[in-house]
Amino acid sequence: MAAQFELGSKHLENKKQANAAITEIQADNTKAVVKELINKGYGAVPSAKAAYDDYLGLTIVTEEIAKTAPEAASVLVDQILAQELAAKYGNGELNSSEIYAILCSEPGNADPKGLATKATNNGGNWHIEGKKLLRKEHLTADKYLIFAQDENQTRIFSVPEEKINVNSVTKNVAGSNVEINQVELNLDVPESACIAVVNDQLELYLTVARTLIAAVSIGIGHSAVVAGVNTAKEVRDSNKQALSGSQNVQFALSDMFAELEAARMLTYYSADAVDNNKPSIKFATMAKVQATDAASQNSIQALQLLGNLGYLANSDFADLIRLAVEGQVKGGTNRTQRSQIYQHMLANKK
Structure with a gap:
């Protein structure tokens, strides 16, 4: 198996360019770092226009960025996955200049096939109700992609950051107080906010x-x-x-x-x-x-x-x-x- 991954010149160049890209960035916060990396072609699905053109190259680049800026690399992973969701289950590409955070995990549940968050169609609008957990790097997002279950299938909604209220919940775990970022959803969004419908096992x-x-x-x-x-x-x-x-x-x-x-x-x-x-x-x-x-x-x-x-x-x-x-x-x-x-x-x- 090891011999199969003696990296060729293309992937070595991917690695070199990613190292140079992250080294050049002078920004002092994760969101600014991610924005600059996106402008340089990172955070997209593999294509001729990105900084890599296959998944092995993408993986090598992600690893290289994580060596220097692990939190930014984690945010970039969400950008790639958001584009994957839109391309496979939705109506095309998302706005590549915006930062997306994927909200799937719920208190007590991380399985996208068993969601407690519900979506109800109210004749032209969708009502979304439920709870989601946020990681620290999610707070850099411009928009959130929310997984919710309707009567028959899983839907993904794009919701602007300003419509999301993040609460810090303190829980006692093994005698220690732990702060958890949590979103309580109870909002209405237009029909167009549904960007994808999941019709398989993901x-x-x-x-x-x-x-x-x-x-x-x-x-x-x-x-x-x-x-x-x-x-x-x-x-x-x-x-x-x-x-x-x-x-x-x-x-x-x-x-x-x-x-x-x-x-x-x-x-x-x-x-x-x-x-x-x-x-x-x-x-x-x-x-x-x-x-x-x-x-x-x-x-x-x-x-x-x-x-x-x-x-x-x-x-x-x-x-x-x-x-x-x-x-x-x-x-x-x-x-x-x-x-x-x-x-x-x-x-x-x-």
């Missing part, structure tokens, strides 16, 4: 989504490995020897690197299968689980090397850990997706 969409979530996590995991290696070289123990001289530290860093490389190969394999018209939800799910677990474990291992500097709330590394762990629950928890992998094992599905 398998291709979920395959692309999980592959791209994996790509973001690989970028995060890479940053954790780099932080770990640099710290091991710079920090001295009580004998004034670099931590990198310790065999235990070497083993830990080697494991981090090996797990990340395994995740990368699975992710590239999944993207390449989409390019060859053989998309596999099984491989995409395995890639997502492997990559997000590797990113989370790598971040925790790097934290052990960084010590108290790693967990300060205002440090960049603290955000990296949050994003790494978030990947394990995004689009459905890894525990749920392991159950799906098991079902594929039993059925011997591709």
Whole structure:
């Protein structure tokens, strides 16, 4: 499998250009970074006009951006998925200059096929009622794509940001107060707001989504490995020897690197299968689980090397850990997706 992904000149150029694009950007907030990347051709489905023309190139670019700006990469993934939804289930392309956030997850439910949010047609208008959960990066959106269930099928509505009221809900979890961003929907939108009707099991969409979530996590995991290696070289123990001289530290860093490389190969394999018209939800799910677990474990291992500097709330590394762990629950928890992998094992599905 590894030999299959010795990247050719096209994909190496994709990687080089993405690195240059993110390095050139001077913006100091996620929304501004995303806007500049969109202007440079990123955040679109593969095409001759984008910065890549296949899904493997798209995956490599997403990973590269995530190494430097993981939150921006996560927002770009939503832009790509929004375009996928509009192209496959709707009436064409969305406005490529606007930032979209996909609101599918609900309190207690991340399955797009079992939604509690309801859409009712009131003779020319749609009434949408329900609750949705928001991630931090969703707050950068100009418009929200809301999944809702009518009597027979799932519909997707485009709603401007100003019509969405975000509430911060405090919940007590295991004795700790946790703030959750939540939207309570009770609004009317015109018929034209319905941009897509889902008429299948969303398998291709979920395959692309999980592959791209994996790509973001690989970028995060890479940053954790780099932080770990640099710290091991710079920090001295009580004998004034670099931590990198310790065999235990070497083993830990080697494991981090090996797990990340395994995740990368699975992710590239999944993207390449989409390019060859053989998309596999099984491989995409395995890639997502492997990559997000590797990113989370790598971040925790790097934290052990960084010590108290790693967990300060205002440090960049603290955000990296949050994003790494978030990947394990995004689009459905890894525990749920392991159950799906098991079902594929039993059925011997591709």
